[in-house]
Amino acid sequence: MKADGPITVAVVDDNAFHREHLCAAVTASPELRLVGAADDAASALVLMQQQCVDVLLVDLGLPDRSGLEVIRHVRAHCPATDVMVVTVFTDERHVLQSLEAGATGYLLKDATAQEIRQAVLEIVAGGSPISPLMARHLLKRFRPAPVPEAPLAKAVLSTREIEVLQVVAKGLSVKEAADILALSPMTVGTHVKNIYRKLAVNSRAEAVYEAGRLGLLAL
Incomplete structure (x- = not known):
């Protein structure tokens, strides 16, 4: 009252x-x-x-x-x-x-x-x-929404790009990689450019390092 x-x-x-x-x-x-x-x-x-x-x-x-x-x-x-x-x-x-x-x-x-x-x-x-x-x-x-985890590189790179990355990481030239993968050098070169773009790198060394950091390659 x-x-x-x-x-x-x-x-x-x-x-x-x-x-x-x-x-x-x-x-x-x-x-x-x-x-x-x-x-x-x-x-x-x-x-x-x-x-x-x-x-x-x-x-x-x-x-x-x-x-x-x-x-x-x-x-x-x-x-x-x-x-x-x-x-x-x-x-x-x-x-x-x-x-x-x-x-x-x-x-x-x-x-x-x-x-x-x-x-x-x-x-x-x-x-x-x-x-x-x-x-x-x-x-x-x-309630705060859960923060989504960063997408794994495996989900970013295609299966073929991962194959190219694994071969290139061994130090082989584009032509040698093309022979191993049964692809044309131009196709391998295109895949390499796409890998650089998706991993946000500018060189093969950076690509290998970033791929290793993300668990794509065993360094």
């Missing part, structure tokens, strides 16, 4: 069963006072024009417009009101959209009366209550 009286709460949900469940959770708590309930966005905006409550419990799937619009309107016209979404949507997109619109909390409709009461008290105390399932979604989103 606030120093100046009970916490005022309004409920917005088009489903009669869930709306009554939320209202019952509020009225059963001596620290809370139910100011009103609405079954669509238009009625909710009228309700909020009459009084900016401390906490607004709002569903996202309203019949006349999205609950996100209600959240944005309340944030603009009743900045002191904390908005807590209570909905069936369990996907990450709805959570993020709600938070971006200005919601301070996000509960699922399977929350018990005690959980609803506790969430309202927490939000007024400066917290941001979020259902455990939704919190896990957010943690996964902001």
Whole structure:
């Protein structure tokens, strides 16, 4: 309970069963006072024009417009009101959209009366209550992605380029390498140029060293 009286709460949900469940959770708590309930966005905006409550419990799937619009309107016209979404949507997109619109909390409709009461008290105390399932979604989103390992040279060089590299590393000339591999000298020369480019080197010695460092050749 606030120093100046009970916490005022309004409920917005088009489903009669869930709306009554939320209202019952509020009225059963001596620290809370139910100011009103609405079954669509238009009625909710009228309700909020009459009084900016401390906490607004709002569903996202309203019949006349999205609950996100209600959240944005309340944030603009009743900045002191904390908005807590209570909905069936369990996907990450709805959570993020709600938070971006200005919601301070996000509960699922399977929350018990005690959980609803506790969430309202927490939000007024400066917290941001979020259902455990939704919190896990957010943690996964902001968890750092694993840094991909640098691709191995074997994946960069073709099988033929590796064969050419192995022969050239023995100190043979392009013509000698061509004879061993049954290729034309021009083809071997092209492979050598591609090897230099892919390994980012400019000479045979550098190519041999880099290939050895990457595990392509036993030095």
